[in-house]
Amino acid sequence: MVTVRQKPDFSLERAAWAAGDVPVAGVDEVGRGPWAGPVVACAVVLDPDRVPEGLDDSKKLSAARREALFEAICATAEVSLAFAPPARIDGHNIRQATLWALARACAGLPRAPRLLLVDGNDLPPVPCAARTIIGGDAIVASIAAASIVAKVTRDRLMASLGLAHPGYGFERHMGYGTPEHQTALAELGVCRHHRKTFAPVRARLGV
Template identity: 50%
Template structure:
């Protein structure tokens, strides 16, 4: 597995793009909770050591890097809601969260490095899509860490209000225990009704009131 570095950012700096933001999202696969995106502009002289794809790091390491990034970088985090996911589909909702995260950076970036193979259509800033970007660019890996730690914490909070679904450990992903709880306890307002496991239960008429 390759380790992300700063070479893409340095190439863009040489072209005159000094404020380069890495952008990534988490939460496309879960059947509950929002999709979350982050945009991060690193300072070349203060890049935290150990940045990597958030999935390659332990929760403790992600949390330590989160604190380092809050101190040393410009960070913005945004979400698209379950209702938006169901209305416009998960791909568009993940792009909407990215657009919101970018829009919240002030002053705005000069250039965006976007994880994946698509550039969200609502962006007006020059951008490049980077496949496996969180393993290529430290700015994108920083964004993946910020988005994941924020979303994981949000799902832990939601789990306190809707116990039994295991969101504090599965983060809303369709684990076996989560799907069993969905069948036994019903659908909550935080479940994505357009996703098949939830959709199937919905048609059986079992839901949990808010």
């Protein structure tokens, strides 16, 4: 038997619109695990009449497909981004910094959502109704769109940091704890974009 994986669809959003919860937004983040760079959060309100085809969890898409969908989403939807920099992550912990960024992304939308669909099981502090959905980026179109925009935005940012800080390889590993990054950290030390409370970076600082 061949199992066909379900792709994200717009059914939850359509039900919310039918119930009067207009607009409904999806929100997701990228970058909780890396040793360097920000957490990037994105909130998206899709146009029911112009939902881009091929939306999916950003991790399941090729870089080229993510880029194409990024352009399509930004051209047809309401989009808001927020960034939790390393200083906030170090000052508040990764969970609190992530929830702050998710709430900021929601607050930055052109229209305040009546309902927020959140990937995962942790609700950000928002003034509207919200629903958590584990694995939402693989189920809900708006969350998938948010994951794509957040991923492309963060990858572009890390590529620019790679140019500004040659030798770290940020443009390749995006700040994650790869062997290349570990070697660079040992040889070059900690830069201002590293998360100093994360164990490998803290160890390099001798704290």
